[in-house]
Amino acid sequence: MKAAICTRYGDPRVLVFTDRPIPTPKANELLVRVRASTVSSADWRIRSLTLPRGFGPLARPALGLFAPRQPVLGTELSGEVMDVGSAVTRFKPGDLVFAFTGSGLGCHQEYRCVAEDSAVALKPHNLSHAQAAALSFGGATMLDFYRRAGLKAGDRVLVNGASGTVGTAAVQLARHRGAHVTGVCRRQHAGLVRTLGAERVLDRATEDFVCTEAPFDVIVDTVGSAPHARCAPVLSPGGSLLLVLSSLPQMLLAPWHGWRSDHRVIAGPVKERPEYIHNLRELALAGAFTPVIDSTWSFRQIRQAHARVDQGSKCGSVVVLLGDADDPA
Ligand SMILES: NC(=O)c1ccc[n+]([C@@H]2O[C@H](COP(=O)([O-])OP(=O)(O)OC[C@H]3O[C@@H](n4cnc5c(N)ncnc54)[C@H](OP(=O)(O)O)[C@@H]3O)[C@@H](O)[C@H]2O)c1
Incomplete structure (x- = not known):
């Protein structure tokens, strides 16, 4: 072969x-x-x-x-x-x-x-x-991060890097859970990200999500440009920052934010659980994740x-x- x-x-x-x-x-x-x-x-x-x-x-x-x-x-x-x-x-x-x-x-x-x-x-x-x-790659990643964050219906979710493999899964899976999704991506991908379930899309070239008035319960960063110091003003009390892409220092210091503030920072490699693949199959069959x-x-x-x-x-x-x-x- x-x-x-x-x-x-x-x-x-x-x-x-x-x-x-x-x-x-x-x-x-x-x-x-x-x-x-x-x-x-x-x-x-x-x-x-x-x-x-x-x-x-x-x-x-x-x-x-x-x-x-x-x-x-x-x-x-x-x-x-x-x-x-x-x-x-x-x-x-x-x-x-x-x-x-x-x-x-x-x-x-x-x-x-x-x-x-x-x-x-x-x-x-x-x-x-x-x-x-x-x-699997984007889907299992976001099932794992959302599980760790305890994502629930009604949460306001921001996805930074909403047009990539992980980002497009993050938008669809959050929407399916009943969350209200804001995506950040290039203007040319805004239409796609909206069709995936984002209620609002910010142009990454001209709009800075930290300047938006709405607080977010969950921020997903697939780009590496949203550290806690930047996100803290727009993260609601008890909110979670999901660093899908994190540096080693960010990963090691993630638990520290939970002790110093009422935010949770979740980082590190995803757990590769066989059950995610069965969940993804069900979601695909239901038309909830494509x-x-x-x-x-x-x-x-x-x-x-x-x-x-x-x-x-x-x-x-x-x-x-x-x-x-x-x-x-
Ligand atoms: N923790 C884990 O276990 C785990 C698991 C999977 C992936 N990851 C990591 O997560 C990252 C994303 O993975 P992926 O597979 O989704 O990559 P990808 O498909 O290449 O997506 C990255 C996206 O980021 C966007 N982007 C780049 N700069 C941006 C900016 N300044 N603002 C907003 N969006 C920006 C790009 O789109 P445009 O440039 O077109 O806007 C692209 O769509 C990778 O670094 C990967 O290593 C980690």
Whole structure:
């Protein structure tokens, strides 16, 4: 099978194709033929070794000294079950599934084994492989942050960076919970963010959310430009600041804000819980969450797909199709 391998840290040219044997599923695993995956901000960070401030010294020991220890990137997939291990009971060959491998990566190859009890579920029938592949990264991130924040109906939520993968999930999932959403993005994406459920959209070039009169119960920062000192005046008493993107000092100091003020600051890596994937499936089936797709590339265009993510201004997810997945099955 064909696999895209990250040979060292650097620009998209470090990605090369190689032939690998098709893996054999263990007793508790399914062998999935990957039909679609995404190039996420996590793939860009790992490939280019671009980490938020303070994480630099930890990067190579954690990820690999000269190249990623897991050279096949890709955190999410949609595809077809080709084979199952002897102990698998919930899936069978022919099932269409989507999965979030998260920090385990390994989706940029034609076949991937996933454990039955990991983050894998039947593909929602109303989504294409391209859409299903893009369900998990932003969706699981925001389910985890909103769970930690205790988001509830009626909350006033501000999403800074509302047009990215995480931002478009943040808007849709908050709206579905009955929150009132304000999005901050480029003017050209304002219409999209409104259709996702934002009642108000601020143009990031001309409107500063800290100058708005309305206080917010929850502020989601996917950009890294909304530290607590900046948000405090517009965060309601008891409000939560969700630093999806945070520096190491911000992450370590997050609990301190709770002791010094009546705000909660929540930061750090998301927990990769299999239950999120089942929640996302239900939300997709109900029409409450549909991933936004920035662009679609063939597998042989994987370098171009990475280059698109490197630009830092994608609107939703960058999808890579493998095999003949161009059909909207
Ligand atoms: N804590 C975690 O476990 C976790 C999980 C997932 C992601 N993340 C991090 O979260 C960040 C966002 O991820 P993503 O996948 O959503 O990235 P993305 O799709 O690239 O989205 C980033 C968005 O930020 C917008 N943006 C850039 N500068 C802005 C500004 N000054 N004001 C408002 N918006 C601005 C960009 O849109 P425009 O430039 O077009 O406005 C883009 O849509 C990444 O840094 C990622 O590493 C963390």
